[in-house]
Amino acid sequence: MKIFLTTARWMLLAACTLQLTACGGITLQTAGETSTRNLATPVVKTQASTAEPQKAPVSAADGLKLARLLRDQGRYEAAAGVYGQLEQRGDLQPLELLEYASVAARVQTPQESLALYGRARRALEAGQQPVPAAARANLCNGLGRARMATGQRDAALADFDCALAADPDNVTALNAKGVLLDARGEHTQAQQLLTRASELDPADFRILNNLALSHLSSGDTAQAIRLLSQIEAPQWPTLKLNLAFAQSMTGDDTGARKTLTTIMTPALAGQALADFSERRARIAAGASVAEELLAASRQLLPLREAGSQEGDRG
Template sequence: MRPNPLHLLLVPALSLLTGCGALTLKADPALSARTLAAPAAAMPAGTGETQDNTAKGLRLARLLRDQGRPQAAAEVYAQLEARNALKALELLEYASVAAPVQGAQDSLALFGRARRALSKEGGTLAPAAHAALCGGLGRARLALGQTDAALGDFDCVLAADPDNVAALNAKGVLLDARGRHAEARALFAHAIEQDPADLRVLNNLALSHLAAGETAEAVRLLAQTEAPQMPALRLNLALAYAIEGQRDDARRTLESFMPAALAKRALEAFEARSQRIAQGAPVGSELLAASRQALALQEADAP
């Protein structure tokens, strides 16, 4: 089977680095030119024509960004960087726009160049730019498995912006992976206070309870929303029901968004995990294994 990312079962806190499914790190919104762009007077030195071309290039890149075309915008920024035409804040702007459309290693390198440029320029970085820099580094390092460094980056974001939902969520995931469930849940709760509609945070909070063996609370949280745009939430709810021994509820949950034959197969897998947990297998280990198992959501995806 060639799984679609939407068909991947779980990404609980213990397996946040698999990069799929339920546990996701919400990216910071695109940074505005007002926040990050250097003023016109600070454009690179050179002829008037060079400065004019740079200004035109930046306007085009920002227009493409604002139109929701990050790939095209990133290509324009890249051309400007190749000519050494970007100031430090503009390089950070480029890194933020390019992050969703490039690999983690490339993203880490680009944010690293922005950090060096900002350090070389000196001065005090605005809180929004500080959070953008640290958050970009943190997300890239997280994707590369550099969890200790990523934790420091998300602490850096929260020092500049204590209510940053993405950083609260990411740090919570990292603490959960270390078994520090109470601390993680405090961060998830704070994030939900800031954005009650963020289902990814709600999902991570529920998975934290599930990993800690608090299955009933995980069920309560996951059952709060239908979340048709996030089928992984329903999969997680079905697994929690199975662990609780509520087979009929688990089956009905699965059949609400997948064919009965596939729901039966998924339920059998969940019940096998539930049995291993009942026999003493750590819940976290079973969640980790579940996160690496692909499940089809429609017949065409079945093996």
């Protein structure tokens, strides 16, 4: 499979795939799909289904049992199909409709997610029972992710505030709001939120990555390097790419090259360094870091040379 590097876009989290990053940075793209890099709740890839679409059982109870079983097996597309049939039959209660939206968000477009979460919100608001805090946070986060992915950043920010009102320590909302504020240049507040999110979930290195990129965007390159250097996560080469870019920003091309060659061939590391150097020169001439990262999001750099095998390092 051909793999490319691309700097992450101005978008954000989830579910994704969100196209708004904390402050740019580098992420990966494979076979035409852009990976997210900064959401606390990542998109989980669905297992390709070769079977016929699932038919909802006769009873609503059996249908929900099947949908949840498929969900728990990671077969989100099949699960969403069963939930969808149950909704068409009018068999879903408001909280179950929200459950459907949360599953379907993994396999449908942001526009479709926004419509489905909207139906769930109307159903919950029309219900006779109070909406549990956890469900409200889930709903608001879902709306926020979908709005971020469609470029509605101000509305998304309000949604994440809604999630935090229901659950002040909600990691997903803290991370997402931090990224949105950082994109608006409100770095201090963004860093406070991202630090809190990282304290609550120290195992999610994507949050720490977002925090590092916030420091990079605000001009504190040394802190960005310090944070990125302490992360060892081979499954996320994006972190190494961001570290190399931060090192290059200080003029440490030797260190940046050493970092890059841990994830790509020496020849391609040289190409990446040349790109970094051009961006550094434009920043020195007055361009903002955010502007350069946004421009870089439109450019693809090969991770491996044409014809090389997946495991080759050159």
